[in-house]
Each structure stands twice: as C-alpha cells, then as structure tokens.
Amino acid sequence: MRITSVETSVVALPFTMGGPHPPFAGRPWDRLEILLVRVETEDGLVGWGEAFGHAAIPATKAALDSVVAPLAIGRDARAIEPLTRELMHATHLLGRNGAHLYAISGIEIALWDLLGKRANQPVWALLGGRQRDSLPAYASLLSYANDLPLVAKNTAEARAAGYRHIKLHEVTREAVIVAKEAAPDAAIMLDVNCAWTPPVARDMAESLAAEGLYWLEEPVWPPEDAAGLANLRRHGMRLSAGENTAGLFGFKTLVEAGAIDIAQPSVTKIGGIGEMLRVFRLCQAHGVEVIPHCPYFGPGFVATLHIAAALCERPLVEVLWLEMEANPFDPWVRARDGQVAVPQGPGLGCDPDPAILARYAMAPPVRTETRFAA
Structure with a gap:
C-alpha cells in the first residue's frame, strides 16, 4: 500500500x-x-x-x-x-x-x-505486549531556576496529584533537599541536562550521595562522553542518559562502557519505534533498564505509551508538570492520579x-x- x-x-x-x-x-x-x-x-x-x-x-x-x-x-x-x-x-x-x-x-x-x-490492532499488540489499561507516570517538573520555594511548592502539588516519582530540572543539592522535604514519601530524580564537566559532576555526585536520588540524569557534558559517565557511575550513583544518543550504536557505546544504569531513548529523535526496539534488545541483553524519554504532547507521547506497555518490565512514563489550555490528543496525553491511560484502539488508538x-x-x-x- x-x-x-x-x-x-x-x-x-x-x-x-x-x-x-x-x-x-x-x-x-x-x-x-x-x-x-x-x-x-x-x-x-x-x-x-x-x-x-x-x-x-x-x-x-x-x-x-x-x-x-x-x-x-x-x-x-x-x-x-x-x-x-x-x-x-x-x-x-x-x-x-x-x-x-x-x-x-x-x-x-x-x-x-x-x-x-x-x-x-493497537501498536502495543503489534510489539508483542499484553493489555495494560494504564501505566504509572512520573511528574517531570520544569526548571524554576533554583527558586527553592517554587521547587517545594510544585513538588508538593505533584505529590498531591498522585505522583509517587518526581523529577527536578535543577542543578543544586539544595533543590533536592527542599523537594524531599516537600514530598518525603516520593522518589526524587534530578535531571541537570548535561550541566557539568566530569570533575564537577564527581564533586556533585559526592555531595548528593546521601540524598537517596532515584536517579541522576545526564550529569556530564558532553553527553557522548561515555568514559566520563562510567567514571561517575563508580561513585555509586544510579545514572540515566540517552535522550541525546544517536541510535543503536550510540547506546552500544554507553552500554559497553558501563556508563548507565537506565537507558532513555526518545522515539521522536532516534528514528522511531523500530530503533527503540533495537535499543531495548541491546539493553535487555546487558542488564540495563530502559525508561523512555518522552516529554511530548502528541503522537510521540502516545507511541511511548505503547512501547512502555509492551516492552518495559517496570514502566514509568514521563509527564511534564504543566497545564495545557487544550491538546488535540486529549485525554491520552494527561495523567490522572499518577497514572496514564493506554489507548486500546487500532494503531496509536487516537487521532x-x-x-x-x-x-x-x-x-x-x-x-x-x-x-x-x-
């Protein structure tokens, strides 16, 4: 056709x-x-x-x-x-x-x-998955430029909205501490968007070691510095990365270097669903968990729901912490009580x-x- x-x-x-x-x-x-x-x-x-x-x-x-x-x-x-x-x-x-x-x-x-x-058939069925009506989500807070009262306020509101995992986009230990105080029973992640060179990243990892982060995301600049990430991982911090990684062979470099605990391929950047499948197979063969990166608002987000439902043993879907005036793919791009619904219709299941x-x-x-x- x-x-x-x-x-x-x-x-x-x-x-x-x-x-x-x-x-x-x-x-x-x-x-x-x-x-x-x-x-x-x-x-x-x-x-x-x-x-x-x-x-x-x-x-x-x-x-x-x-x-x-x-x-x-x-x-x-x-x-x-x-x-x-x-x-x-x-x-x-x-x-x-x-x-x-x-x-x-x-x-x-x-x-x-x-x-x-x-x-x-829904895409999750084409990928060999079993039916799941919903998946757990995590609130991905945007950056508040280290405004600690805003960090605390939004962390508390995300927890009240049902999220048990909350990710910060900040670059200080103080932000992590106030987030933990605002939601003491939530798992806190920190994404610094490749903010630090490896020496600075090592110092920051040492300062954060006692804070019990669920993961530290993209701590090293440049993101393709697999050796720098691997060296940092030896400090005992669970590391995630991959949204900027170029395809299967980019992830092969990270995995073989022992650089990551969690791979984060992005379906709208990496080449689509087929390349995501290849990354999943690679990571599964090497004991690396995959939690897709998906701060999207349309078919890329919905495709990630299908991928996570079919392929993730412990799915956790990223949902940006914000309120849209409207979205052409409602209600599938919004979370409720910390869960996102998985479309059951043919294909992506929503036009x-x-x-x-x-x-x-x-x-x-x-x-x-x-x-x-x-």
Whole structure:
C-alpha cells in the first residue's frame, strides 16, 4: 500500500507551569509546539506521527518538507523497516543525528499507526505486549531556576496529584533537599541536562550521595562522553542518559562502557519505534533498564505509551508538570492520579481533534504528495 502524501503541521498550545515561563532560543517558552506528521496511503488510510521538537521544529520541518517526505512518497507503507533503513542511508551524509533523523522518526511513527489500523490492532499488540489499561507516570517538573520555594511548592502539588516519582530540572543539592522535604514519601530524580564537566559532576555526585536520588540524569557534558559517565557511575550513583544518543550504536557505546544504569531513548529523535526496539534488545541483553524519554504532547507521547506497555518490565512514563489550555490528543496525553491511560484502539488508538488542530495551528499545513495512475 503506497504512500501518497506526507503532510506537516505545527500546533502551539498555551500552558502554565507553576512558575514563570523560562526563556528558550531567544524568546519566552510559553507555548508547547507539536510538529505533526500526517501520512496517507492510496486507500485513504491516515497515520499520525510526531517529529522532534521544541526549538528545533523549524529545522526538522524543513528537513521533512524538502528532503525526507519526497523520499517516502510512493513507497510501501507496510515495509517499515526497509523504508526507514533506506531513508537513514539516503540522508546519512546530512548527519546521523539531528533534524533529518527527527524527520524520519515522525514518518516512522505514522507508519506504525497505519500498520495497526490496517491490522485492527493497537501498536502495543503489534510489539508483542499484553493489555495494560494504564501505566504509572512520573511528574517531570520544569526548571524554576533554583527558586527553592517554587521547587517545594510544585513538588508538593505533584505529590498531591498522585505522583509517587518526581523529577527536578535543577542543578543544586539544595533543590533536592527542599523537594524531599516537600514530598518525603516520593522518589526524587534530578535531571541537570548535561550541566557539568566530569570533575564537577564527581564533586556533585559526592555531595548528593546521601540524598537517596532515584536517579541522576545526564550529569556530564558532553553527553557522548561515555568514559566520563562510567567514571561517575563508580561513585555509586544510579545514572540515566540517552535522550541525546544517536541510535543503536550510540547506546552500544554507553552500554559497553558501563556508563548507565537506565537507558532513555526518545522515539521522536532516534528514528522511531523500530530503533527503540533495537535499543531495548541491546539493553535487555546487558542488564540495563530502559525508561523512555518522552516529554511530548502528541503522537510521540502516545507511541511511548505503547512501547512502555509492551516492552518495559517496570514502566514509568514521563509527564511534564504543566497545564495545557487544550491538546488535540486529549485525554491520552494527561495523567490522572499518577497514572496514564493506554489507548486500546487500532494503531496509536487516537487521532487528533480537527477543531483543536485548526484553532491552534501556527501556519497552514505543507503537503508533499503524488498521484498514481489507476
């Protein structure tokens, strides 16, 4: 069944976050922007994907519209693995990580949605999973720039909302301490977004050693410094990383270096669901736990629900701690009582609300298409 069109669109959703909106890429970050990928086949069936993301959307969208989508037109939508491999090979001179790989990820997720719809099965079933109605989630707090009262306030509110695991995006021991005091029965994680060189990371790990963190996430700059991470791990801190890692072989480097306890591949960045499967198999063979990275708000988040439901022994889904004005994929992108529901319908199990797409559209969709002779 051939692909007849690939359409890209962006919606921007206003949100509140329990504090001031931080600046990002030269402007206030006060909208959640989703780069949606709509793939249609010659029988009129439609699948939805999401490509990374955030401030990278203009670059990813340009890669999709100008390079990746034209390469996908006319190809068999059912042959996901060979098509993805050929797209990766065709674009590898343009970079093995970044905009073109993000673009491929969006199309690949949409192809899995199509595959499930055509088979009348949810993606979690296609992946060999058993039925789970819901999964435990963790609240991923945004950065409050070490404003300790805001850290304490939002941690307490997240715990009151039913979350038993809460992640901070701060860079100080003091933030961890006030979070623990605000939610003493919750597991606290700390994501510093590659803030420290290895020597500084070692000092920080020593200062945090007694605080009982559930994990310390991306402590080392640059993120590909597997040796630096491995050296830090010897200090007894449980380390997680992977959202910036380029595909299976990037994770192979981390795993073989003994650098991580928890791998965090990201479906909208790594090449899609198929590459996530390969990372899971690698990590399972080496005793490394996988907890996918998924601070997303559309098909990327929903795809992660299916992946976690099918493949994670101890699933834990990341949910950004914020309140959206609306979302075209409600209610599947929101948690309730610390749990997220898993769609049971065919494919991803949810299509976007067209009225919300239209209301929050940033610009008209761009469609790459062709017509076939009868």
